[in-house]
Amino acid sequence: MKQILKTALAALVAAGGFAAAQPAAAQQTDSRLYRVTSSGTLRVCQYPNYYAISYRNPQTSEIEGIDADLSKELAKELGVELEIVESSFGTFIADLQADKCEIGMFGIGATLQRAQAVAFSDPYLVSSIYAVTTKDSEIKAWEDIDQDGVRVVVTLGSYIEPFMRGYLKKAELITVAPPASREGEVIAGRADVLMTDYPTSVKLASLFDWVNTLEPEGSLRPTPYSYVVPQGDQIWLNYVNLFVSTIKLDGRLQQFAEKNALGPIVAP
Numbered sequence: 001m002k003q004i005l006k007t008a009l010a011a012l013v014a015a016g017g018f019a020a021a022q023p024a025a026a027q028q029t030d031s032r033l034y035r036v037t038s039s040g041t042l043r044v045c046q047y048p049n050y051y052a053i054s055y056r057n058p059q060t061s062e063i064e065g066i067d068a069d070l071s072k073e074l075a076k077e078l079g080v081e082l083e084i085v086e087s088s089f090g091t092f093i094a095d096l097q098a099d100k101c102e103i104g105m106f107g108i109g110a111t112l113q114r115a116q117a118v119a120f121s122d123p124y125l126v127s128s129i130y131a132v133t134t135k136d137s138e139i140k141a142w143e144d145i146d147q148d149g150v151r152v153v154v155t156l157g158s159y160i161e162p163f164m165r166g167y168l169k170k171a172e173l174i175t176v177a178p179p180a181s182r183e184g185e186v187i188a189g190r191a192d193v194l195m196t197d198y199p200t201s202v203k204l205a206s207l208f209d210w211v212n213t214l215e216p217e218g219s220l221r222p223t224p225y226s227y228v229v230p231q232g233d234q235i236w237l238n239y240v241n242l243f244v245s246t247i248k249l250d251g252r253l254q255q256f257a258e259k260n261a262l263g264p265i266v267a268p
Contacts, residue, residue: 051203090157123224
């Protein structure tokens, strides 16, 4: 009788172990990591108008910047082809949820609000907010910005937009979405100053001789920049986090940051 009970108990334990293993196995095959390696293609959402991050060079039509470089490195690590899916700050969450891409790689600010809808990797860059105006503007210092009659332009859907809505008390806030650009609004005189991050401020200064960059005293809204994936796929998120850790340790992150003039904002 005891032997029969032992045999039955062993059978139940084995059955329970098999049942517990099934969800894990199902999760593994359902993970985007498995899908990418099986399909041979990594679909990366990128915003092609982000200077130094993922910017389409009008002369070559190629996307350039740190995430143009690092998306190629990620595809190389996976042993797959890279496919770029054009996205934007206003649409990347919907694009991920609609399965248009497996990952967003274009300097996306990791915010608590966005984290309600998507999952963020460990940060690879950290930036605060900067202002860009023209050299002949009456705005000469940071304290000149939040004044009556001043028009401040930001990109619709960026993390800077909601912050500036709460930050500005007197100035008028203007939002633009592609194909319009913040610098285009300033050049055309429809805005007096644009709010941006470190990558864009550096790139604008390198492209245009009219640029005057203003920094606040101390850091203003320092924000980690991370890669973004759909929620609920821990295996894929773990792999992306390992990729971020690896490029930090082997020097590739610093290498591509220096190449794109972003060395000062590499995340520790």
